[in-house]
Amino acid sequence: MSKSVRCGNVIIGGGAPLSIQSMTNVDTRNVEGVVTQIKQLEEAGCDIVRLAVPDMEAAEAFSKIKKQVVVPLVADIHFDHRLAIAAMKNGADKVRINPGNIGRIDRVKAVVETAKERGIPIRVGVNSGSLEKDIVQQYGGVTAAGLAESTLRNVKLLEELDFEDIVISLKASDVRLNYEAHKLVFENTNHPLHIGITEAGTVNSGKLKSAVGIGALLLAGIGDTMRISLTGDPVREVHFAKELLKTIGIRPSGVNLVSCPTCGRTRVDLEGIALQIEKALEDVEKQRELKSLPRITVAVMGCAVNGPGEAKEADFGVACGEGKGVLFAKGKIVKTVSENEIVNELLQLIKE
Incomplete structure (x- = not known):
């Protein structure tokens, strides 16, 4: 098991x-705009939010932003150690x-000392696109080992400065390379x-890419916190992260929909039925009506081959x-309904 690190209230x-x-992805200096986006991320279910800190104005903006949000904030720093120190003094809960690329050891030491004083963790971030030149030359390019x-x-540099509140991040855009590099670090x-x-x-x-890459790591027991990186609205990153965790079973809540791919035996509009049920259950989840319940599995099956078995094993289902369609609840047959009644009857059964 990994060590634990506190980032704000997480x-x-x-x-x-x-x-x-x-x-x-809003300019951090635009306090009103960035606060609005952070609140949208909070509402979507984001636990920790990172902000770019390109200059001192952005670092100082943390003091105003911090007063208006609940979620922990991470300052993303490159090159200038003074920005990391300023961001921490203005309320950042973690620095990346x-x-x-911070430079001389005295600059790294200055960041570490401020982090120690304030009980703030440091995320060591290494990307395949910014690997040190000596390592690229040593390994003949960007490799997992490199x-x-x-x-x-x-990490060792921080440890030698007697600092242990470290979160490690190493990322590549190549899924296999990313996986192999994580395994090496995880083992060491x-x-x-x-x-x-x-x-x-x-x-x-x-x-x-994220489903394959992150999913593989999680199934191997690797990972304590995560980000899905998508071009565009960051709120979509959070929605998909929740979807991924629910699919793998790491966050066992919400609705798990099981539906067959259809074949020549199907004698109802199964795609239409499954889509209607999926949409209705998503709406219920968004309204938080299922928030306090454990994960619910709903099976929508198209024929008598696998249908009854899958529907019986699910919490609720139809074969x-x-x-x-024959409706099931907790392994027992409830009743048989006509095709045009399946959606409403199954949803009503779930709500009851």
């Missing part, structure tokens, strides 16, 4: 629930740096890991036949 690692992160070495080298440290696929792409391509 615990990362140490067996704590896996947290969802995102990053604002790459010690290697990424891991860079990460552990920078017990600091909590922030996982993701960097620059994953648009909503369409990025969701697929369809010739223009009709």
Whole structure:
């Protein structure tokens, strides 16, 4: 088990629930705009929000932003150690740096001392696109071993300064490279890991890369906090992260819909029925009516081959036949209804 680190009111690692992160794409100096976006992320279910800090004005904006939001805020720093210090003094709950690009050891030490004084963790962030030149030359390009070495080298730098409140982040846009690098680091440290696929792409391509890359890591037991990186509205990152965690079973709540792919035996409009039920249950989840309930599995099946078995194993389900469907609840047959009654009857059964 990894060590635990506190970021504001969120615990990362140490067996704590896996947290969802995102990053604002509104200019941090635009306090009103960035607060609006942070609140949208909070409402979507984001646990930790990162903000870019390109200059001192952005670092100082943390003091105003912090007063208006609840979610912990992470300052994203590159190159200038003074921005990290200023952001922490203005209320940042965590700073993200790459010690290697901060420069001289005295600058890294200054960041560490401020973090120690204020009890603020440091996220060591290493990306495949900004790997140190000596490591790229040593390994003949960007490799998993090189990424891991860079990460552990920078972590060691903080450890030698007697600093342990570390969260590790190493990301690549290549799914296999990303996975192999994480495995190497996971085997050689017990600091909590922030996982993701960097620059994953648009909503369409990025969701697929993230599902494979992050899903593989989570199934291997790797990861304490995560971000889905998608081009565009960051709120969509949070929605998809929740979807992914629900699918894997790490956040066992909400609705798990099971439906068959259809075949020549199907004698109802199963696609239409499944889509209507899915949409209705999504609306119920958004209204938080199912928030306090455990995960519910709903099976929508098209024929007598696998249908009755799947419907019986689910919490609620329907096994369809010739223009009709048999409704199940908790493993027992409830009744048979006509095709045009399936959606309403099944939803009513679930609500009851």
